[in-house]
Amino acid sequence: MGLRTTRAVALFGVDGVLVEIEADVRSGGVPSVQLLGLPDAALQESKNRVRAAVTNSGEHWPQSNITLALSPAALPKTGTSFDTALAMAVLAASERVPYNRIEGTVFFGELALDGRIRSVPGLLPGLLAAVEGGAERAVVPVSGLAEARLVDGIEVLGAEHLGEVVSWARGQEELLRCPGGGAGTEHAEAEALDLADVKGQPDARRALEIAAAGGHHLLMIGPPGTGKTMLARRLCGLLPELSVDEALETTAVHSVAGVLPGNTSLVRRAPFVAPHHSVSVAGLVGGGSGLAGPGAVSRAHRGVLLIDEACEFGVQRLESLRTALEEGEVRLSRRDGTLRYPARFQLVLATNPCPCAPARESDCHCTPHARRRYLGKLSGPLLDRTDLRVRMRPLTTVDLHVDHERESSEEVRARVLRAREAAAARWREHGWRLNSEVPGPALRREFALPRKVTALLDRGLDTGALTARGADRCLRVAWTLSDLDGAERPDADHVAAALQFRERTVV
Incomplete structure (x- = not known):
């Protein structure tokens, strides 16, 4: 009997901290178990889970004074992923x-009362933290091996039952080794929706291409059945595959959120998230008791967030998006600490022009006040952050029945990739990749356009039709239009087209 140490990982958002679990087993006195180190309720209950799992695995639970200390002690510990590490620490002590x-092994997994090892959310960021902390070996649930093989630099073993881990520790049997593969793992992805399926709406299709090329936010207003949702769902198919670093970051967020499928693979395609209009603020930007979990804006990181029927969301929920749009991340402060979740996404807002939502505007029975009040839920600051605004028109018989030649997603995507490559080459030495990421001061100074090119923007600023932020966003769109046309710099036509996409009459 004595003191022994195992290791686990505590998650704080998508960041992990390596935790040492010390087990001190002392004979004499009344048998007891004390758990130290700011455990939450689920972790406090692990004392009973671990005892039952050890006993039901055919092992002896010491009838002694057991002290389990989790350090760093000042950091709050949450969840059930410490169970296996706690059990092995007690058995070793x-x-x-x-x-x-x-010794030196990092353990992951929740224990069932019969000793089975269950999977836990956040395995990928946990393993990344273990690698960063210098760990050389980890034991994870067998159900988590698919996720674990995305991580290089650590030996990963899988176990279904605590008894298997005990037998492995005694040298009696070997655990299942992770097949490896790392970030280059091949995986199957859902087939992207094709832009050729969308009938009519040439202006909206053009706006979608511009949004994809420059990473711009988009607003579509129009009656039901005009293709707003169809277009938004096809935006991801125009975006390039995520880089390895982006994919690991995105997959880590999905792992923490618990939305990765069982046959886990690296998320290489831009995610698409479309919350229902009844979602709470916590569901949208993240929240919950204890340490807050990621919301829809973080699950859409490096992808597309569709706010369909935007005016039905309510002002509070829509306004909660503003910080994420500006900063590219969400910081959530709760009792147990402040967490950071990445949230760099493309926003697509889609809404009807009025509450009655007729198929044609001539059939609308809403008063002008009702229409203004309805669209007024889209506040000025939120609209100012949308670079592209499109008015959708009802489809005509010609749109529906005449077989026009419509470009496929593959054709448009090729132009998008060329435009993105041009932008990346231009901004690389400054640390930016997309036109939407370039700050306003850089556009007005180092990359300033001639006054004759920006004359329309200057006039809009002078008359109050444009804010300073709106003018900067017009410049970013103009650079994207220039990249799509293969031009070296935007000209007056590009600026005029960018300004047209911000017309106030759309809203």
């Missing part, structure tokens, strides 16, 4: 397993 086999 009571000399039931040799310590040299488990």
Whole structure:
């Protein structure tokens, strides 16, 4: 009987901290178990889960004073992923397993009462934190091996039952080794929707291409059935595959949120998230008791967030998007600490022009006041952050029945990729990749356009038709239009087209 240490990982958002679990087993006195180190309720209950799992695995639970300390002690610990590490620490301290086999190993997994090891959310960021902390070996649930193989630089073993881990520690059997593959793992992805399926709406199709090329936010207003949602769902198919670093970051967010499928693979395609208009603010930007979880804006990181029927969301929920749009991340402060979740997404707002939502505007029975009040839920600051605004028109018989030649997503995507490559080459030395990421001061100074090119913008600023932020966003769109046309710099026509996409009459 004595003191032994195992390791686990505590998650704070998508960041992990390596935790040492010290087990001190002392004979004498009334048998008890104390858990130290700011555990939450779920972790406090692990004392009973671990005891039952050890006993039901055929091992002896020491009838002694057991102290379990999780350090760093000042950091709050949440969740059930510490169970396996706690069990192995107690067994090592009571000399039931040799310590040299488990020393330095990081354990993940929740224990069932019969000893089965269950998967836990956040396995990918947990393993990344273990690698960063210098760990060389980790034991994870077998159900988490698909997720674990996305991480290089650490030996990963899988176990279905606590008894298997005990036998491995004693040298009696080997655990299932992770097949490896790392970030280059091949995986199947859902087939992207094709832009050729959308009938009519040439202006909206053009806006979608510009949004994809420059990473711009988009607003579509129009009656039902005009293709707003169809277009938004096809935006991801125009975007390039995520880089390895972007994919790991995106997959880590999905892992923490618990939305990764069982046959986990690296998320290489831009995610698409479309919350229902009844979603709460916490569901939209993140929240919850204890340490807050990621919301829809973080699940859409490096992808597309569709706010369909935007005016039905309510002002409070729509306004909660503003910080994420500006900063590219969400910081959530709760009792147990402040968490950071990445939230760099493309926003697509889609809404009807009025509450009655007729198929044609001539059939609308809403008063002008009702229409203004309805669209007024889209506040000025939020609209100012949307670079492209499109008015959708009802489809005509010609749109529906005449077989026009419509470009496919593959054709448009090729132009988008060329435009993105041009932008990346231009901004690379400054640390930017997309035109939407370039700050206003850089556009007005180092990359300033001639006054004759920006004359329309200057006039809009002078008359109050444009804010300073709106003018900067017009410049970003103008650079994107220039890249799509293969031009070296925007000209007056590009600026005029960018300004046309911000027409106030759309709203």
